[in-house]
Amino acid sequence: xxxxxxxxxxxxxxxxxxxxxxxxxxxxxxxxxxxxxxxxxxxxxxxxxxxxxxxxxxxxxxxxxxxxxxxxxxxxxxxxxxxxxxxxxxxxxxxxx
Numbered sequence: 001x002x003x004x005x006x007x008x009x010x011x012x013x014x015x016x017x018x019x020x021x022x023x024x025x026x027x028x029x030x031x032x033x034x035x036x037x038x039x040x041x042x043x044x045x046x047x048x049x050x051x052x053x054x055x056x057x058x059x060x061x062x063x064x065x066x067x068x069x070x071x072x073x074x075x076x077x078x079x080x081x082x083x084x085x086x087x088x089x090x091x092x093x094x095x096x097x
Contacts, residue, residue, distance in 0.1 A: 005077055019073045025050040026084050030076030032069065040065040041072040045080050057083060 005021040005028065012018035019030045027050075032043035042065050045057040057079060058064055064079070066072035 005081065017069060019076070021077060023081055023084055026080075028077060028080040030073050030080070032066070032072040032076070034069075035065075038065065040067065041069055043072040043076050045076045045083075047080060047083065
């Protein structure tokens with residue numbers, strides 16, 4: 001789980017599992033459930049900016065899958081954090097040999 005995600009709490013448990021947290025003022029929801037057909041945990045990631053409208057990171061059906069419930073939560077939170085605060089891209093200034 002990303003260390004800067006705050007107020008992390010699991011709000012649903014059962015066939016549908018939901019983990020919620022907040023990062024830089026944006027509410028993150030990772031929703032998952034076990035898929036017996038694929039022996040995986042497909043998951044969706046929803047983002048709700050402060051005062052904004054909820055949006056989903058992927059199309060339905062989702063292509064995001066994890067091997068465990070915890071992995072689904074971890075991967076979903078990491079995807080959300082990267083969407084909210086993308087890593088800086090650029091050229092490497094120095095090559096070390």
